[in-house]
Amino acid sequence: MTTAAQKLAQQNRGTIFVEDGEILRIEKFDGEQFVQRIRAPKCAAAAKAGSFVHISCDETLPMRRPLSIMRAQDDWIEVLYKTHGWGLHLLAEKGPGDVVSVLGPIGQPFRLDPERPRVLMIGGGVGIPPMVFLADTLRHDSHYSAHAILGSEIPFPFPLVPSELPFPGADDALTSTMPLLESWRIPTRLTSLADFDGCYLGYVTDLADQFLTQASDDERNATRIYACGPTPMLQAVATLAAKHKVACDVSLEEFMA
Numbered sequence: 001m002t003t004a005a006q007k008l009a010q011q012n013r014g015t016i017f018v019e020d021g022e023i024l025r026i027e028k029f030d031g032e033q034f035v036q037r038i039r040a041p042k043c044a045a046a047a048k049a050g051s052f053v054h055i056s057c058d059e060t061l062p063m064r065r066p067l068s069i070m071r072a073q074d075d076w077i078e079v080l081y082k083t084h085g086w087g088l089h090l091l092a093e094k095g096p097g098d099v100v101s102v103l104g105p106i107g108q109p110f111r112l113d114p115e116r117p118r119v120l121m122i123g124g125g126v127g128i129p130p131m132v133f134l135a136d137t138l139r140h141d142s143h144y145s146a147h148a149i150l151g152s153e154i155p156f157p158f159p160l161v162p163s164e165l166p167f168p169g170a171d172d173a174l175t176s177t178m179p180l181l182e183s184w185r186i187p188t189r190l191t192s193l194a195d196f197d198g199c200y201l202g203y204v205t206d207l208a209d210q211f212l213t214q215a216s217d218d219e220r221n222a223t224r225i226y227a228c229g230p231t232p233m234l235q236a237v238a239t240l241a242a243k244h245k246v247a248c249d250v251s252l253e254e255f256m257a
Helices: 004-012 041-046 086-092 125-138 179-183 204-213 217-221 231-244
Strands: 017-029 033-039 052-055 065-073 076-082 099-106 118-124 145-151 188-192 223-229 247-252
Touching: 017 041, 033 086, 041 065, 041 076, 041 099, 052 076, 065 086, 065 099, 065 125, 076 086, 076 125, 118 125, 118 204, 118 231, 125 145, 125 179, 125 223, 145 204, 188 204, 204 223, 204 231, 217 223, 223 231, 231 247
Parallel strands: 118 145, 118 223, 145 188, 223 247
Antiparallel strands: 017 033, 017 099, 033 076, 052 065, 052 099, 065 076
8 A cells, every 4th residue: 555655755756856056146135144046957947836955055064954945947046045054154155156966846835726816925034935936936827816925033135125016904104025026016015023114013924914804705715825934923824814714825944954
């Protein structure tokens, strides 16, 4: 008898690759955060929103570090990380032209629900990258209407720009957004307890509660939440979804190794 784990392994056979990935670009942001673009064509072609990769940060470290894929396009992927630990510190020291071993894509990607085309993406801290990847997927499918709420207690890993897109349930003073999602025409608002300019002063779930409260019954019935972030945040999102009787998918994102 074939077990569920064996069936999953059979389904994933031939979909996970090991590649020598050339670093194409690296950007540094406040809070020791880095966005790294790596040429990995096989991984890029197979990756989906919610996938991650295992990266060998340095030849001196045998253990790979798992990082969520933030974008996958053409022959490259992008990852966002904070230098949490020696391995990621060494990875951040590498520059264009350096090569790292990439294993992936790994993990269960988000599955879109055609019956619930109104999507609310909630990403907190290290859970922001999968939401960006999901937003990139949704912008190419006119069946879905997407909104995003992103939260961080350290400076966001992108410049804050004023949004021209309305966001249901948000006060007019909440104007700051992520430039990339704004360019994709996905209404997005930012939250933080650090009182960043133009951001909601509170938790992602507080603003999400306002978003869902102002929605009609039909809108809530058509909504599915996709969330990624620390465990306490995901627990709060699940509670919020139950309160409003909204479908919800969560993806656990934790530091490992």
